[in-house]
Amino acid sequence: MSEEFLKVARAAREAAAELAPLPRAPKDRALRAVADALEAHAAEIVEANAEDVERAREQGTSEAMIDRLRLDEGRIRSVADAVRQVADLPDPVGEVVRGSTLPNGLELRQLRVPLGVIGIIYEGRPNVTVDAAALCLKSGNAVLLRGSSSAYSSNTALVRVMQEALAATEVPAGAVQLVPGLTRESVKELMRARGLVDVLIPRGGASLINSVVEESTVPVIETGVGNCHVYVDAEADPRLALEILVNAKAQRPSVCNAAETFLVHADIAETFVPMALRALEEAGVTVHGDDRIARFGEVVPATEDDFRAEYLSLDIAAAVVDSLEDAVAHIRAYGSGHTDAIVTRSQGAARRFVSLVDSAAVAVNASTRFTDGGEFGFGAEIGISTQKLHARGPMGLPELTSTKWVYTGEGQLRTSEGTVIAGAGC
Template sequence: MSVLEQASAARIASFDLAAATRAEKDRALLLMADRLVERTDDIVHANGVDVATARENDTSEAMIDRLVLTPERIAAMADGLRQLAALPDPIGDVVRGSTLANGLELRQVRVPFGVVGMIYEGRPNVTADAAGICLKSGNAALLRGSGSAFSSNAAIVSVLRKAVADAGLPADTIQLLDATTRDSVKELMRARGLVDVLIPRGGASLIKTVVEQSTVPVIETGVGNCHVYVDAAADLEKALAIVLNSKVHRCSVCNSAESLLVNAEIADSFLPLVLDELEAAGVTVHGDPRVAGYSDAVVPATEEDWGTEFLSLDMSVAVVDTLEDALDHIRRYGTGHTEAIVSESVAATRRFVAGVDAAAVMVNASTRFTDGGEFGFGAEIGISTQKLHARGPMGLPELTSTKYIVTGNGHTRS
């Protein structure tokens, strides 16, 4: 079946899904979750094929970490779907309403987009997350994962489609596009009129291609060159824990910190501690000359390093003289994803929050908290770094549009 044929089928399915009740959608989500757990062995086996191929192709360990599915990760996928079922249904929510001077009743209510296309790399857990959040928000999902995860995605989608059909909703609510050729990406990007919105989720090259070449409206998710700034007024014990968690908790994801900025006033006290801990955790530090003075293990940072999303146990580290210097550095190299400050100064944190242009700003907390699940949104479909429609972790309301409903009693306009 061609992409346009799949998109047409999704369009038809979206009409039924838009009319589904919360109970019907939640029943499908819970059945999807149960079936994922029941078919764990099949999914892990299919994933093993993808992982073996990735290793044969000398794929980096960071990318393999994104690709691997374990029983625990599948259970987490199922839990994400159950969390979605427990969340309120956004469809039909009144955003605003009023009675006009002429007696007309005006309501702006949330409605589904219709058909949502997803283009994403690696991470087959995104398949279940995207399918679930689209279904709960009343949208049909066209999923185009990467070829490296095709066996995993095919196994997951097979399970989800059967569950959706058994729950009484159209199976074509969830469809997986062919990932063996790039033609499917091109066709999806040109399916304007059948696909309402396209969400790319992956590396900078993928996102740039989709944003620049798609005729379908795009919600841009961005890469994460996230910074932690340790202020002169920082509690160094807190700072050490936050830096380590931000970098090493899971270094292959977009909310992992890639850069550390340390105020010069506390550099002598803090840098020896943090460099030792980072080295012990296996992190390669790419530092400026001042940082290099504290450890022979520091690799000289290049201009490219400051703007790199490493997605590995690498981190760029610089000493800055002032908070304003830190802001200037972030403005130059940041990607608008997540920025963090560690400081006990209210004035410093207020200035940082006001001065940073990012989807999320962390005050005395790890960058790893920028996540739909951590924010209580359930499974997220991505983290938007753009400024129109949605920004930050995209939960259920961000997968909706609105319509105006105007109710009169024989009103005519003079």
């Protein structure tokens, strides 16, 4: 491991130990200081960002991508406000998750504690740098940030401003660190930093996430790949199904909780599919349908790849299925375990679908677009986990914590006959 990397990782580790025992008030003060500093230094951040934008333009990056990269004073104000909102959220650390007095008198409590050092690997927008740092600090964690090389100047400036602001607070400035270097090597170092980093959260496309999962020896929380389904049951209200389908697909096609496939029960296909093809066409959506969908209108023939695709665009795959169980089998085979919806008037069908679909979220008669930390009332979100360990679905502040068991006694000793109290026999 490079000296450069070890230096920031160790600094984060030391800061984590100092930060972990802090109660809420000093953490909130520090977050507000960070927000104020971002606004006060907006001009220098915009200047650093201009370098990234210019470099992107020279490299022929699309205007849409450049817009995602760009920071102006208005956007920096929004970023600062988001930090203030995190400060307003309750502190998960110290929450007593479970507790009891054991039969032998030991007082047992399970407390939420910070994870320690969290590594975040992300693409795209520089606002993630600040959002992720704020969520980690609030939950008592130090953070190692490894953003996109396209935003390196912006991220460097943002982290410098945050560190300077923290230096005047009780939160150690070392708790926010940018991973040095622009190459793949620095991502590899992060993935091999077992013992220095407690968890890695990759945020980005499927290939980034897969490579981290394959190569990391640090525990990983997978986020965000969403091949979401809408299943229109035989007992669905066709108009309700139509509105849910169009909303799930087209309201914001670039996000992970947008629908990428719809499945229609054969018994309702004749009614529903022609309506759906018309409505989707009106919404500008291209349908990639199987043979049984194609009977009802013109579609692009669907391949296996279409059913696996996370389009993130105005495209959707479609198939007719013979039963709810076949819909579930399709979702198990092709889905990504993010969010899958059923539209049905049947209580029994809803119950079976909820029970059989093995995904982070299951929606009944609602758009898939609601799988979101904000919508769930978490106040903020670090990502949406599609794995089963530790956290599943939208991750808020409690998902950035671990727990610690504490038991307090008066000299409890364990013997083969049960507990005795020290000194009691004397």
